[in-house]
Amino acid sequence: MNQPLLAGIAFLLLIGSPFSQAKLNGDFTGYKVYRLTIGSQRQLDLLNRINDDVEHNALTDEVDFWTDIPRRYAPEREQSALIMICPAKQALYLSAFDSESIQYETTITDVATAIEEQSRLAPQDIRAVESGGMTWTAYHRYSTMVSWMHSLRESYPDLVQEMKSIGQSYEGRDLYRLKIGKARADGKTKPAIWMDAHIHAREWIAGATLTYMVNKMVTEYASNSTSRRMLDEIDWYIVPTVNPDGYEWTHTNNRMWRKTRRLNPFSVDIGCDANRNMDHKWMVSGATQTASTETYAGPFPYSEVENIYVTEQLLNLRPQVKSMISIHSAAQMWLLPWGYAFERPADYEDIRRAGQAAVDALTAVYGIRYVVGTVPDLLYEAAGGTLDWAKAKGGVKYTFTPELRDQGFGFLLPPNQIIPSGVETFEAINVIAQIVAREFNPTLN
Ligand SMILES: [Zn+2]
Structure with missing residues (x-):
């Protein structure tokens, strides 16, 4: 890339205001999303420089990578990235991409319209919500998810054994946790x-997919042998939304929070x-101490009360929980520990095999391809995540971070993809359940 152009980009990035319109009122009119195809280390380096600039100068209201940018070019697999750019900066960034011959295509022509479409409820969705239920043809508010949990518990008391608040979020919302599973006749404890x-x-899509899977396990227990085996062999602890304050904010103020x-x-900030x-290797890598950045790790470990409650639960449930699956989107990856460094747990091969088997089952449904690997192998080192904590301190063997399908839409995956995402992810989770049951529940074999 020529030097004057690079200098120009750096200058324009620096003069961007961290408090421009979108951040304040969540108005994304005219914003576009592009999918960039990464074909060389040079191209990746440019994207990382832009990403570092954006992070450093808190410009995510203007330019926001929707996919994490890997540090290392991997010719053996397709690498691409989604980037959202505000109207005023589109020409500038596209010319930068052109200068490095980075191929791009527009996947969302107007982010505001896509947000509106994604948030829409059809009459049948509204009817379901009004009667205390939920649908998987629309994305729903936290209160709807809570009502649905209550009604599931009331309708299937022998399968939904417990619905309890494990604590309250910073803004005072209950963090609800379901325990689902069929109690064993002999009263013995099952792996979880x-x-x-x-x-x-x-x-x-993460919470929508998770609730879809829970609903399928519970409501199809009598009719579907897979659902039945999953609930017979495993106890499931489910927290559909561990950050309800942030989730509600994405519905009311800023979709990109x-x-x-x-x-x-x-x-x-x-x-x-x-x-x-x-609190495991906190701030060792991939996080910042700048409150305006998207990867701000907080002033100290566990500064977030929601994290305290989740980790408290996992410690209380120790050693029953054998797998922890914290669902994210959207990169079509099945991430494995460790996240904090290029190191592998002693039982890495077991974890990798399980992750690969899960992904194979997922891909077999609709052909959606995922890559499997540790966070640094696929992206970059990142410390302080659930994945590492659950493995290192929670005593959980199989910890995973699935990054669900993006299909070029990233966070704005249309609601008509919720059920396909649920169906394919259900197959992956079923594989993990079978592995856990086989390994930790020998009496059932
Ligand atoms: Zn995420």
Whole structure:
């Protein structure tokens, strides 16, 4: 890339205001999303420089990478990235991409319209909500998810054994956890799998997919042998939304909000990345101490009360929980520990095999391809996440971070893809359930 152009970009990035319109009122009119195809280390380096600039100067209201940018070019697999750019900066960035011959295509022509379409409820969705239920043809508010949990518990009391609040979020919302499974006749304890979603608020498909899978297990227990085996062999602890404050904010104020909503002392910037805030190798890599950035790790480990409650639960449930699956979107990856460094747990091969088997089952449904690997292998080192904490301190063997399908839409995956996402992810989770049952529940074999 020529030097004057690079200097020009750097200058324009620096003069961007961190408090421009979109950040304040969530108006994304004219914003576009592009899919960039990465074909060389040079191209990747340019994207990383832009990403670092954006992070450093808190410009995510103007330019926002929707996919994490890997540090290392991997010719053996397709690498691409989604980037959202505000109207005023589109020409500038596209010319930068051109200068490095980065191929791009527009996947969302107007982000505001896509948000509106994604948030729409059809009459049958509204009817379901009004009667205390939920649908998987629309994305729903936290209160709807809570009502649905209550009604599931009332309708299937022998399968939904428990619905309890494990604590309250910073803004006072109950963090509800379901325990589902069929109690064994002999009263023995079964191995358990923990699943949660929405630690990153804007990743709507994560919670929608999770609740779809729970609904399928419970409501099809009598008719579907897979659902039945999953509930017979495993106890499931489910927290559909671990960051309800952030999730609600994405519905009411800013669709692209990622973090929690806690006030930071001495700062106008709100919240932190709760998935950098766990107390294992906190701040060792891939996180910042700048409150305006998307990967701000918080002022100290566990500064986020939601993280305290989740980790408390996992410690209480130790050693029953054998797998923890914290669902994210959207990169079509099945991430494995460790996240904090290029190191592997001693039982890595077991974890990798399980992850690969899960992804194979997922891909077999609709052909959606995922890559499997540790966070640094596929992206970059990132410390303080659930994945590492659950493995290192929660005593959980199989910890995974699935990054669900994006299909060029990223966080704005249309609601008509919720059920396909649920169907394919259900197959992956079933594989994990079988592995856990085989390994930790020998009496059932
Ligand atoms: Zn995420």
